[in-house]
Amino acid sequence: MSIILKTEKLRVEFTSSEFRQSTKVALSGLDLEVNVGEVFGFLGPNGAGKTTAINVLLGFVPPTRGAAYLFGIDVRQPIARQRIGYLPEMTYYYKFLTAEELLRFYAKIFGLSRTETDQRIDQLLKLVELEPARKRPIKSYSKGMQQRIGLAQALINNPDLLILDEPTSGLDPLGRMKVREIIQRLKNEGKTVFFSSHELGEVETICDRVAIINQGELKAVGTVAGITGQRASLEKAFLDIIGYQLQPAS
Amino acid sequence: MKTIFALAGVTLKELYRRKDFYVLFIITILICLVMASVNIFNDEKIIRYLKEISLLLIWISALVIAITTTARQIPAERENRTLLPLLAKPLTRTQLVLGKFFGCWFACGLTLVCFYIFFGALAESREHQLPLLNYFQAAALHWFMLGIVVAISLLGSLVFAAPSSNSTICFVFVAAILTVGRHIGQVALTLPEPSRSIAYSIYYAIPHLELFDVRDLIIHDWPLIAWKYFGLAVLYALAYISAFLVAACLVFRRKAVN
Numbered sequence: 001m002s003i004i005l006k007t008e009k010l011r012v013e014f015t016s017s018e019f020r021q022s023t024k025v026a027l028s029g030l031d032l033e034v035n036v037g038e039v040f041g042f043l044g045p046n047g048a049g050k051t052t053a054i055n056v057l058l059g060f061v062p063p064t065r066g067a068a069y070l071f072g073i074d075v076r077q078p079i080a081r082q083r084i085g086y087l088p089e090m091t092y093y094y095k096f097l098t099a100e101e102l103l104r105f106y107a108k109i110f111g112l113s114r115t116e117t118d119q120r121i122d123q124l125l126k127l128v129e130l131e132p133a134r135k136r137p138i139k140s141y142s143k144g145m146q147q148r149i150g151l152a153q154a155l156i157n158n159p160d161l162l163i164l165d166e167p168t169s170g171l172d173p174l175g176r177m178k179v180r181e182i183i184q185r186l187k188n189e190g191k192t193v194f195f196s197s198h199e200l201g202e203v204e205t206i207c208d209r210v211a212i213i214n215q216g217e218l219k220a221v222g223t224v225a226g227i228t229g230q231r232a233s234l235e236k237a238f239l240d241i242i243g244y245q246l247q248p249a250s
Numbered sequence: 251m252k253t254i255f256a257l258a259g260v261t262l263k264e265l266y267r268r269k270d271f272y273v274l275f276i277i278t279i280l281i282c283l284v285m286a287s288v289n290i291f292n293d294e295k296i297i298r299y300l301k302e303i304s305l306l307l308i309w310i311s312a313l314v315i316a317i318t319t320t321a322r323q324i325p326a327e328r329e330n331r332t333l334l335p336l337l338a339k340p341l342t343r344t345q346l347v348l349g350k351f352f353g354c355w356f357a358c359g360l361t362l363v364c365f366y367i368f369f370g371a372l373a374e375s376r377e378h379q380l381p382l383l384n385y386f387q388a389a390a391l392h393w394f395m396l397g398i399v400v401a402i403s404l405l406g407s408l409v410f411a412a413p414s415s416n417s418t419i420c421f422v423f424v425a426a427i428l429t430v431g432r433h434i435g436q437v438a439l440t441l442p443e444p445s446r447s448i449a450y451s452i453y454y455a456i457p458h459l460e461l462f463d464v465r466d467l468i469i470h471d472w473p474l475i476a477w478k479y480f481g482l483a484v485l486y487a488l489a490y491i492s493a494f495l496v497a498a499c500l501v502f503r504r505k506a507v508n
Contacts, residue, residue: 081339
């Protein structure tokens, strides 16, 4: 299997700019490999370093040490982002644009032709079920609709790799189900999906492999079945791996 | 280039879909209309004072639009997190800065076109003459001056955290240059060393925005500026715009976006 996403001994340190400078290690020696066509879940408690790892992969944050590659290209090169789609957590898209205008804008950045753009917009708005609201300004959208238009913008270039940062966070059960369905459909189309999540149930359902990080360090990586092992669920395995002890109810 | 103009297009759309521009435009128009309708002492030449006050209003309004529109561009992208999906595309930070710059500068250009057309129509109705080339030179130099202001505000938006502090600093900086910039050289002559060298350095380093203030061309129907000097002023503006944009790109390149 060919590798689509790779990190090598990734280390990220943040230095506080306040008077008494302190250094926080956000990632420490992260080694990850994601293969073509898999749905890869990236798990960890809040503050574990999931978003930092994604930020490095997208070139938002430079690594202190180590390297990251997408399609074998160093992530610091803008060309590495030509075939990826990215959905950030909790984004408020340009409120003064309509869904159609937003997608057209992102299509222009990718240099898509007018015909290609029109076709792609029609397909995507149908996929995310926003066809009836295509001419409405985004400011009138609900949270779920905003998340779906976010997913549509991530897919505008028909990417081979999709990076999703907590795609279902803050959504109601119906919204979550819709996002899950879309990921499932992308998986069936052979796309690679790399996503961070706290929803272990959905990770269990749709992921081929998962990685668990805690305090910036990779604790486990493997198939869902492999990580769960003899434990009752992925949730139990997750808690064991990050070293959380359940307290018996008094 | 396509990417840069796509970004500029969104910035332009934002300007005309927001209310700020219309509010300023309507206020300026109302004040100018009131000014134009007065007829003090039946003096025919009073129109020059009215033109001066109206043009001053247009200058202030254009500065407000240029600084406030530019100052919020990148901070708003950060706050709403739209910067993340944007930079996740094959887009360099330099392209983003240039897209924002051109969007804001073109927006200022459109604003100026509206203001000057309205002002020209008003002046023509009173004076029954419209020296088009004078208007062109005054408006074009005004636009290039706003280009420098937009580039300064863009750099400020990457240096200062809050758009409000950036706007205030930019207003003070631009107002200081417009009012006292030309006198720093004379003041330097009266100072002892090393203050003199410092004052001279400031005098030669700051962009002399007052050079672009040729409102008298319209107010007093002065003869046209020689095209050679007009061209030099444009080159002067482009040099400062480039310098501020290079500085903005360098600052942005080092910034972590998270």
